[in-house]
Amino acid sequence: MPLSLTDSITSLPLVGPAYANKLTRLDVHTIQDLLHHYPTRYLDRSQISTISTLQPDQPATIIATVIDFKNIYTRTGKNLQQAQITDSTGQITVTWFNQRYLEQAIRVGESYAFSGKTKLYRGHLSLTAPEFEKVKSSSGWCAEADPQRSPPATKHEPGARTSAGKEVRQGPLVNSIHTGRLVPI
Numbered sequence: 001m002p003l004s005l006t007d008s009i010t011s012l013p014l015v016g017p018a019y020a021n022k023l024t025r026l027d028v029h030t031i032q033d034l035l036h037h038y039p040t041r042y043l044d045r046s047q048i049s050t051i052s053t054l055q056p057d058q059p060a061t062i063i064a065t066v067i068d069f070k071n072i073y074t075r076t077g078k079n080l081q082q083a084q085i086t087d088s089t090g091q092i093t094v095t096w097f098n099q100r101y102l103e104q105a106i107r108v109g110e111s112y113a114f115s116g117k118t119k120l121y122r123g124h125l126s127l128t129a130p131e132f133e134k135v136k137s138s139s140g141w142c143a144e145a146d147p148q149r150s151p152p153a154t155k156h157e158p159g160a161r162t163s164a165g166k167e168v169r170q171g172p173l174v175n176s177i178h179t180g181r182l183v184p185i
Contacts (some may be wrong), residue, residue: 005032045115052089054118054125061115062087063135066108071100085114093126111135 003011009028010020028034049060064085073079081102083094094114096102106112116130 003031005030005035007031009034045113050089051085051087051092054092056118056120056125059115059117060127061113062092063111063113064092065111066106067091069103069106069108071103085112093121093124094130095121095126095128097129106132 008020008030009015009023010017012031012034015023023029023034026037028037044059045061047061049062051062051064054060054062062085064087066083067086068084069081070083071079071081079098079100081096081099083106085092085094112132112134114127114130114132116127118125119128120126121128
């Protein structure tokens with residue numbers, strides 16, 4: 001059955017009532033609304049920084065090696081994950097909150113591309129909850145961390161993840177456009 005731009009988003013695969021409700025709070029009601037739900041900014045990974053050149057409250061991408069990783073449990077029962085990373089110019093602390101799976105995902109001695117906003121914490125520069133991708137090539141970069149693939153950051157409703165919206169926008173909808181099954185208004 002052909003889709004029309006005026007069709008409800010619930011007519012798309014992967015969009016059930018719960019997800020449609022979250023999209024509705026973002027004023028996305030039709031397929032056309034979803035196609036015009038543009039990112040508010042892009043995380044630019046094209047500029048690789050060194051640790052020594054990082055400035056507070058600035059987004060940055062650095063390629064660094066993990067030299068230490070630990071789970072820390074707070075007195076209130078919460079946990080955080082901290083890594084010490086280094087490149088040829090310096091060292092910085094990276095912190096994530098309640099992400100215990102990172103203990104298996106991040107390996108000491110391996111290099112990663114870390115992208116996020118730097119912050120001052122207790123007088124020291126740090127990265128809090130950055131995105132990261134493993135560096136796979138000897139040149140220090142990998143296809144997955146390709147700067148030409150800077151991920152969009154969209155305004156989102158809790159539970160209406162950007163990545164889930166990307167699946168909806170790039171999955172069946174794109175397939176229906178390429179197969180000519182989308183009926184324009």
